[in-house]
Amino acid sequence: MELVTAKTNSSRGALGEAEIIKNKSVLDKWINEVGKRLGEARNTIKSIQQKAEENFAAVGLPNKKTEDFKYTNIRSYLQEDYIAKHGKILVGVQDFEPLLTDDFVSVVLINGKYVPEYSRLKKLPEGVAIKSLFKALEEGDQIAIKQFNAGLATTANPLAMLNTALAGDGIFISIPENFSCPIPIHIANICTGEVKSLYNPRHLVYLHTNAELTLIESHHSVKQTGKTFTNSATEFYIENNASLENYILQDEDVLSQRNDVRHFTVNTGSRMNSVTISLDGGMVRNDPTVFINGENAEVHLNGLFVVKEDHHTDNHTMVEHRAPNCFSNELYKGVIADNATGVFNGKILVYRDAQKTNAYQSNKNILMGDKATINTKPQLEIYADDVRCTHGTTTGVLNEEALFYMRSRGLNEKLAKNILLQAFAKEVSNTIKNETFRNLIEQKIEQNIQ
Amino acid sequence: MLEIKDLKVSVEGKQILKGLNLTINKGEVHAIMGPNGSGKSTLASVIAGREDYTVDGGSITFNGKDMLELSADERAKEGMFLAFQYPVEIPGVSTINFLKTAITEIRQYRGLPPMEAKDFLKMLKEKQKLVEIETNLTGRSVNEGFSGGEKKRNEIFQMAMLEPSLAILDETDSGLDIDALRIVATGVNTLRSKENAFVIITHYQRLLEYIIPDFVHVLYNGKIVKSGTRELALELEGKGYDWIKKEFSELAV
Numbered sequence: 001m002e003l004v005t006a007k008t009n010s011s012r013g014a015l016g017e018a019e020i021i022k023n024k025s026v027l028d029k030w031i032n033e034v035g036k037r038l039g040e041a042r043n044t045i046k047s048i049q050q051k052a053e054e055n056f057a058a059v060g061l062p063n064k065k066t067e068d069f070k071y072t073n074i075r076s077y078l079q080e081d082y083i084a085k086h087g088k089i090l091v092g093v094q095d096f097e098p099l100l101t102d103d104f105v106s107v108v109l110i111n112g113k114y115v116p117e118y119s120r121l122k123k124l125p126e127g128v129a130i131k132s133l134f135k136a137l138e139e140g141d142q143i144a145i146k147q148f149n150a151g152l153a154t155t156a157n158p159l160a161m162l163n164t165a166l167a168g169d170g171i172f173i174s175i176p177e178n179f180s181c182p183i184p185i186h187i188a189n190i191c192t193g194e195v196k197s198l199y200n201p202r203h204l205v206y207l208h209t210n211a212e213l214t215l216i217e218s219h220h221s222v223k224q225t226g227k228t229f230t231n232s233a234t235e236f237y238i239e240n241n242a243s244l245e246n247y248i249l250q251d252e253d254v255l256s257q258r259n260d261v262r263h264f265t266v267n268t269g270s271r272m273n274s275v276t277i278s279l280d281g282g283m284v285r286n287d288p289t290v291f292i293n294g295e296n297a298e299v300h301l302n303g304l305f306v307v308k309e310d311h312h313t314d315n316h317t318m319v320e321h322r323a324p325n326c327f328s329n330e331l332y333k334g335v336i337a338d339n340a341t342g343v344f345n346g347k348i349l350v351y352r353d354a355q356k357t358n359a360y361q362s363n364k365n366i367l368m369g370d371k372a373t374i375n376t377k378p379q380l381e382i383y384a385d386d387v388r389c390t391h392g393t394t395t396g397v398l399n400e401e402a403l404f405y406m407r408s409r410g411l412n413e414k415l416a417k418n419i420l421l422q423a424f425a426k427e428v429s430n431t432i433k434n435e436t437f438r439n440l441i442e443q444k445i446e447q448n449i450q
Numbered sequence: 451m452l453e454i455k456d457l458k459v460s461v462e463g464k465q466i467l468k469g470l471n472l473t474i475n476k477g478e479v480h481a482i483m484g485p486n487g488s489g490k491s492t493l494a495s496v497i498a499g500r501e502d503y504t505v506d507g508g509s510i511t512f513n514g515k516d517m518l519e520l521s522a523d524e525r526a527k528e529g530m531f532l533a534f535q536y537p538v539e540i541p542g543v544s545t546i547n548f549l550k551t552a553i554t555e556i557r558q559y560r561g562l563p564p565m566e567a568k569d570f571l572k573m574l575k576e577k578q579k580l581v582e583i584e585t586n587l588t589g590r591s592v593n594e595g596f597s598g599g600e601k602k603r604n605e606i607f608q609m610a611m612l613e614p615s616l617a618i619l620d621e622t623d624s625g626l627d628i629d630a631l632r633i634v635a636t637g638v639n640t641l642r643s644k645e646n647a648f649v650i651i652t653h654y655q656r657l658l659e660y661i662i663p664d665f666v667h668v669l670y671n672g673k674i675v676k677s678g679t680r681e682l683a684l685e686l687e688g689k690g691y692d693w694i695k696k697e698f699s700e701l702a703v
Contacts, residue, residue, distance in 0.1 A: 405538040408498050409552040409608065410526035410559075419551070423542025423591075 015058065023060040027053060030084035030166055030198060038148075038167050038202065041137035048149050052164035059158045066158070071343040071375045072314040074159065077257050077283050078229045082198040084166060086113055091192050093118045096222050103436045104186035104216060105130070107171060111191060112201025112232060114171050123183050129174040130185065133204055136172040143206050144172050151235045151263035155289060160261045163233035167202035170232075173215070174205075175242075180212035184245075184434055189219045191256045194226045203234040207242035207270075214245040216437055219281075221253030227282075233261040240294060241269040247432050248286075249441060250278040254311065257283040268294025268323075275431050277441055278305040278313050279448045285314040292319070292326045292354075299328040304428035306448055307340035307372075314343035319361075321354040324384075330361040333428050335421055335449070337368035347379040348389060355384050361391040366398060366424060421449045451476050451647055452497075452616055457508035459489075459496050466492045468672035469508065474616070477644040481658055481683060482651045484669035485691040490651045491535060493669065494620040497649075498532035499525045512616065526552075527559035531614035533605040535621040540592040545604065546574065548592050549611050556612065577610040581637045599630035606637040613641075618649040623657035635660030655683040670698050 015023075031037070031053075039046030061078060062069035089110050093100075100106040100120060107130055108118035114132045124130060129141075136144035152160045175181055207213055238244050250258065258281055266272055278284045290299050305313040319328045328348070336342040344363040365374045378391040398420050406416035425445045432438040452474040459467040466489045474480055484490050496503050497510060499522030510517040517525055540548070554564045565573075578588060581603050593601050602622050609617050622634055638648060638661050650661060658666070658680065666683045668676040670691075675698045676682065686694075 399538070401538045402540050404500055404522060405534065405540070406548070406552075407522040408526055408532050408534075409548070409612065410523050410556040411552055412523045412555070413521070415551070415555070416523075419543055419548075420540070423540065426542045 015060065019060060020057050024053075024057040026080045027056055027162075027165060029080065033084040034166050034168050034200075035085070036134075036168055038134055038137060038169070041134050042145060044145060045137055045148055048153075049165055049167070052149075052161045056158060056161040056165050059161070061162075062158050068157065068316060068345070071341070071345070072283075072285050072312065074259070078198065078231075082196050082229055084198040084200070086111060086168075086199070087193055087195060087197070089115065090194070091190060091222050096188065096190055096220065099188050099218065099220060101186070101436065104184045107185060107187045109171065109187060109189045109201065111193065111197070111228070112189070112199045112230060113169050125179075125181060125183070127176045127179060128181055129172065131172050133170045133172040133202060134168070141172070141174075143174055144204060147204060147206060147235060147237055149235070151237070151265050151291065152233060152261070154291075155263065157261060157287065159231050159259050159287075160233055163200045163202055163231050163261065166200040167233070168200070170202040170204070172204050173213075175207045175211035175213045177208040178210045179208075181214070184214035184216050184437070186216040186218070189217060191219065191221045191228055191230060191252055192223050193228060196227045197229070199228065199230045199232070201230065201232045203232070205234065205236045205244075207236075207238045207244055209239045210241045211239070212243045214247075214434055216247045216434070218249040219252050219256075219258065221256050224253050224255050227255045227257070229257045229259070231259045231261075234263070236262065236264040236272075238264065238266050238270045238272055240267045242267075243270065244272040245433055246272065246274040247434065247437055248274070248276040249444070250276070250281055250284055251444060252281040254280070254282040254309070256281050259285045260287060262288040264288065264290040266290060266292045266294070266297045266299055269296045270294065271298045273300040273431065273433070274302070275428065276303040276315070277429070277445070278303070278307075279444060280306075280308070281311065281313075283312045285316065287316045289318040290320065290328070292321050292328065293323055295323050295325045297323070297326045299326070300431065301328070301330045302428050302431045303332040304334075304425050304445070305332070305342055306335045306425075306445070307342050308337045310339045312341045312343075315346070316343070317346040319348045319359065321348070321350040321357045321359060324353060324355045324357065326354065327358045328360070331428060331431070332363045333424060334363070334365040334374060335368060335424065336365060336372040336374050339371045341373045341375070344374070344376045344378070344393070346391075347381065348391065350380075350382040350384050350387050350389065352383040355386045357384060357387040357389065359387070359389040363393040364424075365393075365395040366421070367395060368398070418446075418449055422446060425449070451513060453509075453511045454497075455509045457496070457510065458506040459492060460504050460506055461492070461502060465506070466503075466672055467496070470669075470673055472667065472674060474647050474649065476615075476647055478665065479642065479648045479650065479661060479663045481663040481666045482649060482669050483653065483655070483666060483683060483686055485695065486653070488669045489672045490669055491620055494532055494618050494649075494651055497618060498522060498530060523555070524559075526612075526614075527556050529615035531609050531612055531617040533602075533609055533617065533619045533622050535624065537593050537601040537605055539594045539596075541594050543592050544590060545588040545592050545608070549608060552612060573611065577607055580610055580640055581607045582633050583607045598625040599627060602626055603630060603633055606634050610637060610641055615646045616649070617646070618651065620651045621653065622650075623652055623654065631657060632660060655687040658683050668694055670694050
């Protein structure tokens, strides 16, 4: 166990005037392309967006010198020539119908924008709000107005700033007090288009006191012929004694590049379980931050990433224990094949007052092939003295002894490998409680690992 | 059934088997004994198809087929089985699913359709009873968290399920208490038939009190230096391996 006693300052030096002007001009180009932004719904939001513009201009897009992006140089994926405009929708519901199931309330987002006519809200229980974030702000929803950027404002992540500055729309979900949503809500994210595009969807999910929700998100490429960079940001607020199950499947085309920023605020006695399954996509970066703000909260943060060819998947996680008597557990497993690169950089930060914290973190990777790379960096930063925290990481190849054992019982090498990889993945997929989705994920993993 | 001729095997440049000959016919049980480091486990591994060894010469034929041309899984599909000295733990893969897959693969190789679920379950029950292995063990991940005895019993259970024509038991008796030893022996004796054969590799003759071999061979310094019947095992038990070492030490040079 590593015990850090001084907070490290990881920001790079301030940028020069010329660079700030350049950042501003890139941002202005994108602002013009976006058109209507969330600020148009509400003046208070406008000022938040203006502040984010300034903040972004001061730092610009992250590159390798940005500490938190050391292994994922965003500038090599996203450049000025990406167009931040939503084109005409070229897909119909028939193009992705199999992705929607009657077991869930289905919310369809095309390139991050809510499309009510493609969505299926018939089974949505009364009292649960699902609407476009723009509309929620425009209607004066007090939660949406009050919470917008409340969580993300605390982060120094340039891509979160970019999202806040450019956000035009996204989804707003609110679960009322003492209500357990009996049916999972599924957000089907369809990535499509012909032009090199930048999207900045912004979502807000709010669970009132003692509310419960299973939120499933899946990402798919449909009729995608142009490169996309989707820079999405979602804020979750889990009020006292509320419970969130959040499952994410990333299964996109190589043309799709995705940065997924999440900010969870977890309050007293509440519980969350977030499971991210990253199966494909040219570049994927998952960047969840959890603030544990109240006592007796329980946080589970799990991920499985399978990276192939020359693709890149980065999981950058932060769990901040800001209150005593809480539990967090993090498990990320990676299978990295071919020339692919995987990254795991997870940090647990325990505040001085967060006594009796139990925090665990584990990262396990399997490299399939000589050219596969994993960069893994688990970190603990602890200021309280009465805590139990562990972290560990292992990286290896498939167990040769186990392979021979299985082959000696009649399984050919490929089958034996597949079974071992599936077993490796299962430890993560097993944390998905919803059976329908877990079965789908396990099928997907099986196909993907072949 | 199995014919090994002048088998020479090395690992990392060191010769371990130095011209070994062995013939096994249907219905026979052979015991291979020998001091530590004589090459017993190497022999078992090479027959089963482990790839860490280099075959420098000789041949292994099984039912007329050249085994050295076949991979480990193909040899299993031809009817061979190796009970491991150190069975491997496979987290996340249940013994039942593992066996179902193995049986399907083996049957497919032989041009047979997958086994009916009810037949599989019936067989499972029968064989579990045979080796006195509890259902909660076979439902668990292969060997994960098993005691030494449970692992060995699981090997015999898998052997019973896969019904090989030739089973090689590599020091299955090591680390077993008397009850587990009896269970393993009962398993082998029940499965023993005119159609199959067993090779029992062991350091001690203890297991051979329960499984009566037709032939006993002494492996020393990479060769079979002595063959005989059950009495040879008893002689070894009485005299130890020193006299073998003395008598055949010139072979070491």
